[in-house]
Amino acid sequence: MMPDAPSVSKKSKPPANKKASLLRRFNDWFHLWVGIVTGIPIVLISLTGCLLVFEQEITQLSRPWWNIEVKGEAHLLPPSVIRSRVQQQLPDMEIRRFWYYGLDAPVKITPEHSDSLIFANPYTGRVLALEDHENFFHLIDEGHRNLWLPPEAGRSFVTWCTVIFFVLLITGMVLWWPKKWNIRHVRQAFTINWRAKWKRVNYDLHNVLGFYSLTIGVLMAFTGVLMGFLPVRNAVYHLLGGQDKREEVRSIREWNAELPQKMDGKIDAIWHKVTRELGEKDPFQISIHYPKEEATSIYACTDMQNGTWRELYFDKETLDLLSNSQEKISLEVPSKWMMRSNFALHTGYIGGTVTKWLYFIASLICASLPITGFYIWWGKKKKRASQAF
Numbered sequence: 001m002m003p004d005a006p007s008v009s010k011k012s013k014p015p016a017n018k019k020a021s022l023l024r025r026f027n028d029w030f031h032l033w034v035g036i037v038t039g040i041p042i043v044l045i046s047l048t049g050c051l052l053v054f055e056q057e058i059t060q061l062s063r064p065w066w067n068i069e070v071k072g073e074a075h076l077l078p079p080s081v082i083r084s085r086v087q088q089q090l091p092d093m094e095i096r097r098f099w100y101y102g103l104d105a106p107v108k109i110t111p112e113h114s115d116s117l118i119f120a121n122p123y124t125g126r127v128l129a130l131e132d133h134e135n136f137f138h139l140i141d142e143g144h145r146n147l148w149l150p151p152e153a154g155r156s157f158v159t160w161c162t163v164i165f166f167v168l169l170i171t172g173m174v175l176w177w178p179k180k181w182n183i184r185h186v187r188q189a190f191t192i193n194w195r196a197k198w199k200r201v202n203y204d205l206h207n208v209l210g211f212y213s214l215t216i217g218v219l220m221a222f223t224g225v226l227m228g229f230l231p232v233r234n235a236v237y238h239l240l241g242g243q244d245k246r247e248e249v250r251s252i253r254e255w256n257a258e259l260p261q262k263m264d265g266k267i268d269a270i271w272h273k274v275t276r277e278l279g280e281k282d283p284f285q286i287s288i289h290y291p292k293e294e295a296t297s298i299y300a301c302t303d304m305q306n307g308t309w310r311e312l313y314f315d316k317e318t319l320d321l322l323s324n325s326q327e328k329i330s331l332e333v334p335s336k337w338m339m340r341s342n343f344a345l346h347t348g349y350i351g352g353t354v355t356k357w358l359y360f361i362a363s364l365i366c367a368s369l370p371i372t373g374f375y376i377w378w379g380k381k382k383k384r385a386s387q388a389f
Helices: 018-037 039-053 055-061 079-089 136-146 151-176 183-190 198-212 214-228 230-239 263-278 334-347 353-388
Strands: 094-101 107-112 116-120 127-132 251-253 285-289 297-305 308-315
Touching: 018 039, 018 151, 018 353, 039 055, 039 136, 039 151, 039 334, 039 353, 055 136, 079 094, 079 107, 079 116, 079 263, 136 151, 151 198, 151 214, 183 198, 198 214, 198 353, 214 230, 214 334, 214 353, 230 334, 263 285, 263 297, 263 308, 308 334
Parallel strands: none
Antiparallel strands: 094 107, 094 285, 107 116, 116 127, 285 297, 297 308
């Protein structure tokens, strides 16, 4: 007969996995204390990002002259004519860069060595407004990019805060994870108990809303890091199959029309070709620049839709399309698609109005998380202090 197995009391049970316990303690410590230290910068970055989501829509509310009567593409003035007419009205302005917003909106002109933006009627060339480039949203953008610090130091600080916020979202997910997947724990994890006391409601606002904003929050943080850290951007590019190929710029499509001799004629010819032939998405929304003397190419930008765009370069002498031009984004390989779509993924422009609203709400929630989290900690601290006495 085998001897009876020795009884094992609760005290004699083998200890829990110390490694897992240590990781959990570190997770809780990081989420609490690093979250408190970086709370204010994260609130400011999230709030400024929230405002920037609807920058265009909000700005246009203060521009009664924005909506232009549509007269048709045949009546749109080419850049050289608009340039000539605007310079007659503003002779001191050196004009080089144009941005057509479509058939029903003005042309934005960015003069050289000036803080003003010029807006003109695309059918008449009449100046509609002059605006200071450093407006309210310029100030908000500076806060979002560098927290109003000197650009180099501020950009680095914001990027590191974004990295920390990314990690805080992951550690928060660990804290949110229900201990048991029964009805009671699932209800607590996914719903806010509005009938409870304020401390409980605040906890739910932090815990539940944090979970619902997690996916967009992680996406905003990750794409923000790609913008701020070149090594991370390069690593993602290579992981997606991208390769560093430095090829000599060459012609990939010859100019197949009459070649103008003067620069005004060349700019107009490229504008016409891009809007009528090369542009795929809203082709009459186009940006085009007069080149500087030392430049070898003429720049144009088309297919500006939902936060993505397509840059084109034309030889300044022959007007041939050059190999450093971008392909249509629908034809891009994953690595280049990601790099070109990063801004749209970061801002919510990627899906139009629907994703803008989702990002707006998620940004508000992200701004609230440090506040509700601090209140949770403060409440526990006060409770421990009262119990000590």
